[in-house]
Amino acid sequence: MTTVIEARGLTKHYGTTVAVNGVDLSVAAGEVIGLLGPNGAGKTTTILMLLGLTEPTAGSVRILGKDPLRQPLEVKREVGYLPDAVGFYETMTGRENLSYSARLAGMSRDQARERIDAALAKVRLTAAADRPAGTYSRGMRQRLGLAELLMRESKVAILDEPTSGLDPQSTQDLLALIEQLSRAGMTILLSSHMLDVVQSICHRIALFSKGRIGFIGTVEDLAKQIGGGAFIVDVEAEGVDLETAASSTEGVKSIRSSGQGHWEVEATRDLRPELARLVVQGGGSLKNLDLRRARLDQAYNRYFKEVANAA
Numbered sequence: 001m002t003t004v005i006e007a008r009g010l011t012k013h014y015g016t017t018v019a020v021n022g023v024d025l026s027v028a029a030g031e032v033i034g035l036l037g038p039n040g041a042g043k044t045t046t047i048l049m050l051l052g053l054t055e056p057t058a059g060s061v062r063i064l065g066k067d068p069l070r071q072p073l074e075v076k077r078e079v080g081y082l083p084d085a086v087g088f089y090e091t092m093t094g095r096e097n098l099s100y101s102a103r104l105a106g107m108s109r110d111q112a113r114e115r116i117d118a119a120l121a122k123v124r125l126t127a128a129a130d131r132p133a134g135t136y137s138r139g140m141r142q143r144l145g146l147a148e149l150l151m152r153e154s155k156v157a158i159l160d161e162p163t164s165g166l167d168p169q170s171t172q173d174l175l176a177l178i179e180q181l182s183r184a185g186m187t188i189l190l191s192s193h194m195l196d197v198v199q200s201i202c203h204r205i206a207l208f209s210k211g212r213i214g215f216i217g218t219v220e221d222l223a224k225q226i227g228g229g230a231f232i233v234d235v236e237a238e239g240v241d242l243e244t245a246a247s248s249t250e251g252v253k254s255i256r257s258s259g260q261g262h263w264e265v266e267a268t269r270d271l272r273p274e275l276a277r278l279v280v281q282g283g284g285s286l287k288n289l290d291l292r293r294a295r296l297d298q299a300y301n302r303y304f305k306e307v308a309n310a311a
């Protein structure tokens, strides 16, 4: 697998403040990685170093084998950055903004026209393409930002809170687009405090804490690491006490009553068959059984509680 982003021992001091303290990060082509952590944990500073916009105090970055500080133009060609508030020329239309950026990137007029049309269609902005960008909603601006990355054929996208301020429908639209880009091979780093958004599209998450990456892996890995279970089974049954019946079953991490005849079982594997059997063997009748994935927000809160307790 091709490694697209490689950071080793990345460190940044601002005077006496240690903003980033020895970050190692390796991201493969087509991966979507969520950068998470409390305010001030070092996510933005890490992103700025990956983009070559801030010089590391120590450590190294390679983007597709190139050093963002020594080869800034080459890296800029490969990496698209979508900040929290994407800046466009407000009086210029969406299409004119893209044309301007294509000209700066040295594209020929014909090539630009073709790529701009395709990119606008992909983000569903064709109908609005000739309106001034100043009239665009926040969702449209984010989509125009993605269109710019598509037009430039960026291999890496770094997105800062891409869905903040978007309504649920616009959020879903944007997430679907980001997934398409990843399936087409784009590598995506996404910094966000919106944990449901992160869980829905990220393959792995990196948890930043005091300038370090304290955890990197899947949500399931995180749930396991903090001693929980990666699987949650919701059980609805009558005539049985599941807490007693399933308490010693291998793989059960916790059983919580979530109402009369309802239980939430946290487990290290999919325990639906065993739970169904236990209900029936205990003389009860099973009414419903649902499997859910561990929730990132719960795992995240538990992780940072442990970090705070360990401090």
Ligand SMILES: Nc1ncnc2c1ncn2[C@@H]1O[C@H](COP(=O)(O)OP(=O)(O)OP(=O)(O)O)[C@@H](O)[C@H]1O
Pocket (backbone or CB within 6 Å): 014, 017, 018, 019, 020, 037, 038, 039, 040, 041, 042, 043, 044, 045, 046, 208
């Ligand atoms: N230009 C700067 N000068 C001095 N200190 C800075 C500068 N930029 C960031 N810091 C400090 O570095 C630390 C890490 O900040 P950073 O912005 O990277 O965190 P973050 O994880 O992105 O936070 P947020 O979630 O709020 O965006 C903080 O203590 C911050 O105050």
